[in-house]
C-alpha cells in the first residue's frame with residue numbers, strides 16, 4: 172500500500188460492555204504521534220508500558236500501551252494498542268480523543284483489510300479470522316485456525332505454482348519460437364495440467380464438509396402426529412422447549428434449538444406431524460415441515476412403536492428411522508428404538524447421530540468453507556479443463572496460456588495474489604468494527 176496516502180484509523184477491538192480490560196487500536200502513520208499527544212513519554216517499540224493517558228488536561232485512563240513499528244505489526248503498518256479498563260465511557264472518550272488528534276473511525280474489517288493489502292494475510296486467512304471469531308464449537312475453531320495458519324492457502328498456492336511453471340514455459344516458447352527452443356513438451360504440459368486439475372477437483376470436494384463445519388448443520392424431526400417428536404426435541408435440548416400433549420396436531424409452527432453433535436452446532440427443528448389435516452394452521456405447519464425436510468442435512472423420522480408404520484407414513488431418503496415409546500411396545504427387530512419416558516435408547520440415538528455427523532460433515536483444516544471460495548475453485552477447474560482441451564486439440568501456445576492465466580487468476584482469489592476491489596468490499600463489510 173502507498174504509505175503516503177494511508178490515513179490513521181482507530182477503533183475498539185473488544186466488545187462494548189464492562190470488563191476488566193478493553194483494547195483500542197490505532198493503525199497508520201500518525202498512530203505514534205497521536206499516542207505522543209496522550210502520554211508524557213512515548214514507550215519503546217514492543218515494550219508493554221504502563222502510562223497515564225491525558226487529553227485536554229483531563230485524565231482519560233491508566234493504560235498499558237504497546238507500540239508496533241511497520242512492517243512488524245498485525246496490519247504491517249505502525250500500530251498502537253491501548254489496553255484500557257473495560258468501561259464503555261472510558262473507551263469512547265479515548266477513541267474521541269484519538270479522532271480529535273487526527274485519526275478516523277475505522278470501517279468494519281478495516282484493520283484486517285490493511286493486513287491483506289500489506290501482504291500479511293491472504294484473503295482466505297482474513298476470512299478465517301471472521302470464522303474463528305464466530306466459531307461456536309471447538310471443532311469449528313480448529314478448522315478456522317488451520318486455515319488462518321495457511322492450510323488452505325498452501326494447497327491453493329501449490330496448484331498456482333504448478334500453473335506458473337507451465338505458463339512461464341509456454342510463454343517462453345512463444346517469445347523464443349524462432350530460436351527453436353523447446354521449453355516444455357506438450358506431453359509434459361498436459362500431464363502437469365492434468366495433475367493441477369486433479370488437485371483442484373480434490374479441493375472442490377472439501378467444500379461440502381468445509382461449509383457444513385463452518386455453518387453448522389440443520390436437522391429436522393419428522394413423523395406422524397403424536398409420534399413423540401416434541402418430546403424428543405425437549406429431551407435433546409434438555410428443556411421443555413416444545414409443547415407436548417397427547418392431542419395429535421399440537422405442534423404447528425416449527426420450533427428450532429441448537430445443540431452440539433459430533434463437534435458441530437446442529438439446529439434441530441421440531442415440526443408439525445405429517446398427515447392430511449383439514450385445519451388451516453396445522454396445514455401450514457405441515458407444509459413448513461416438508462420445506463424444512465428438503466433443506467435439512469439430517470432427517471430423524473419417528474414412528475410410534477405402539478402404532479408401527481402406517482400408510483400415512485412417508486419415506487425420506489437418508490432419513491434415520493427411530494421407533495419411539497419403547498416402554499409401551501418394542502421396536503421391530505434391528506430397528507433403533509427410544510423411550511424418553513424410560514430414558515432408554517436416547518444415548519444410542521445420540522451416539523448414532525454423533526457418528527453420522529463425523530462421517531458425513533466434519534471437515535479438516537485445508538477445506539474450502541464458503542461460497543466465494545467454492546466459486547473461485549470451480550472457475551479454476553473450468554479454465555483448466557479448457558486448457559487441457561486446447562492442449563489435446565494441438566492448439567497453439569497462446570490459446571493454452573490464456574486459459575491457464577484464467578485458472579491462476581481464479582485461484583488468486585484465494586491466495587490474494589490478485590487484489591480486486593469488489594472482493595474486498597464483499598468480504599470486509601461482513602466484519603465488525605475494530606477487527
Ligand SMILES: Nc1nc2c(ncn2[C@@H]2O[C@H](COP(=O)(O)OP(=O)(O)O)[C@@H](O)[C@H]2O)c(=O)[nH]1
Nearest residue numbers: 397398399400401402415416417496510511512
Ligand atoms: N409412554 C411414552 N409416552 C411418550 C413418549 N414420548 C412421548 N410420549 C407421549 O406421546 C404423546 C405425544 O408426544 P409429542 O411429543 O407431543 O408428539 P408429537 O406430536 O410427535 O410432537 C404425549 O402424550 C407424550 O407424553 C415415550 O417415550 N413413552
Ligand SMILES: [Mg+2]
Nearest residue numbers: 400401421422
Ligand atoms: Mg409436537
